[in-house]
Amino acid sequence: xxxxxxHYQSRFEGSTMVFKIDFPVTEDPGFPGLxxxxxxxxxxxxxxxxxxxAKEHIDTVLKQHGIEISYIPTDxxxxxxTASQAISYVEMAAFNVASRxxxxxxxxxVDALIGNFVRARGLGVINGTDTGHTGTVDxxxxxxxxxxxxLGMIPILPxxxxxxxxKPYNVPSxxxxxxxxxxxxAIKLFIIEARxxxxxxxxxxxxxxxxxDSNTSDIQQELKLALKASKAGVHRVHIIDGRxxxxxxxxxxxNLGIGTMxxxxxxxxxxxxxxxxxxxxxxxxxxxxxxxxLIRRNPEQIQEKKADYSVLEIDGSIRACGALRDWGxxxxxxxxxxxxxxxxxxxxxxxxxxxxxxKAKKTGMRRVFVLTTQSQDWFESLGFKEANVDxxxxxxxxxxxxxxxxxxxxxxx
Numbered sequence: 001x002x003x004x005x006x007h008y009q010s011r012f013e014g015s016t017m018v019f020k021i022d023f024p025v026t027e028d029p030g031f032p033g034l035x036x037x038x039x040x041x042x043x044x045x046x047x048x049x050x051x052x053x054a055k056e057h058i059d060t061v062l063k064q065h066g067i068e069i070s071y072i073p074t075d076x077x078x079x080x081x082t083a084s085q086a087i088s089y090v091e092m093a094a095f096n097v098a099s100r101x102x103x104x105x106x107x108x109x110v111d112a113l114i115g116n117f118v119r120a121r122g123l124g125v126i127n128g129t130d131t132g133h134t135g136t137v138d139x140x141x142x143x144x145x146x147x148x149x150x151l152g153m154i155p156i157l158p159x160x161x162x163x164x165x166x167k168p169y170n171v172p173s174x175x176x177x178x179x180x181x182x183x184x185x186a187i188k189l190f191i192i193e194a195r196x197x198x199x200x201x202x203x204x205x206x207x208x209x210x211x212x213d214s215n216t217s218d219i220q221q222e223l224k225l226a227l228k229a230s231k232a233g234v235h236r237v238h239i240i241d242g243r244x245x246x247x248x249x250x251x252x253x254x255n256l257g258i259g260t261m262x263x264x265x266x267x268x269x270x271x272x273x274x275x276x277x278x279x280x281x282x283x284x285x286x287x288x289x290x291x292x293x294l295i296r297r298n299p300e301q302i303q304e305k306k307a308d309y310s311v312l313e314i315d316g317s318i319r320a321c322g323a324l325r326d327w328g329x330x331x332x333x334x335x336x337x338x339x340x341x342x343x344x345x346x347x348x349x350x351x352x353x354x355x356x357x358x359k360a361k362k363t364g365m366r367r368v369f370v371l372t373t374q375s376q377d378w379f380e381s382l383g384f385k386e387a388n389v390d391x392x393x394x395x396x397x398x399x400x401x402x403x404x405x406x407x408x409x410x411x412x413x
Contacts, residue, residue, distance in 0.1 A: 208226060
């Protein structure tokens with residue numbers, strides 16, 4: 001974990017990160033800890049921008065003052081109708097939420113500024129209904145934001161924008177966060193909410209779109225915002241439950257994280273083994289060698305057959321490995337498959353075996369096989385069928401260990 005922290009700190013230090021934080025998070029007992037973590041990021045060299053959501057608080061304030069709450073349904077998300085008698089209360093609620101962040105940031109001795117960084121224009125009439133003081137982003141004042149960030153301060157952008165003449169508009173916090181990301185070239189967008197069921201998942205933009213199209217996700221709106229941000233050039237968007245202790249730090253500083261990430265840059269990749277990787281793959285293989293699942297190999301033996309080995313990296317850290325050895329007769333053996341047990345849910349074993357199968361195809365092999373003592377069910381789930389020793393290439397039959405008595409599973413390719 002410490003290695004990962006240093007890796008990500010050096011990788012992202014000085015970069016701009018936008019945090020869209022939904023209102024229910026601010027009412028959670030863990031909220032002061034979340035703000036303290038954001039302050040820590042600002043102190044350690046990150047450019048932090050906070051965009052607080054205030055929807056639920058605005059609704060509460062409007063109800064208290066007897067003002068009707070209404071929305072217009074759209075394909076994207078419901079649009080609030082902000083009547084002229086409501087806008088002053090909307091402003092009050094939005095700035096009240098922003099001041100909560102200011103209070104706890106001050107306690108962490110980090111300077112912050114609630115500012116008018118958003119120029120807005122009216123959304124106008126939608127489907128025949130006048131949206132009143134509901135607006136959309138017209139411009140982000142990037143120079144002002146940059147000055148604040150360069151002073152080491154955290155800008156806080158409430159969900160209010162103003163026209164050039166000073167007319168206030170209620171603007172969705174998600175839209176503000178997206179436009180800030182575009183304007184400042186943010187490398188990360190965090191969507192922080194109070195919601196159960198956000199699982200550790202990693203998606204490409206294409207996979208996120210497929211999930212949206214399937215209409216089976218309980219975070220549809222968040223995925224839509226994340227996809228827009230990815231298309232706008234944000235490298236990574238993270239959707240996390242802000243009520244979990246240290247949620248932002250766990251997501252930011254570890255390969256695995258705790259939430260859902262949509263990544264437009266390279267997150268995982270498979271490549272050939274380098275000599276410098278030997279300590280890492282031995283670390284993965286050692287527990288399996290101790291249990292007898294893998295035969296014991298020393299660094300010299302691996303180095304000698306280095307060309308056979310491939311490794312799967314996640315953000316520069318090796319989390320899986322495997323080898324493909326050519327035994328002639330158009331047959332290859334898949335061996336030394338090991339994965340980091342903390343990454344089981346990501347299916348890394350399947351990925352590395354799939355890669356080795358494709359490698360075998362490209363080299364002209366027609367059949368791959370494995371020798372296993374305890375993993376037969378897993379290989380069967382990948383399509384391998386049990387076979388006899390007699391089906392092995394002659395060179396492999398000569399060195400087959402009768403005492404180990406490994407089962408043989410093969411796959412025609």
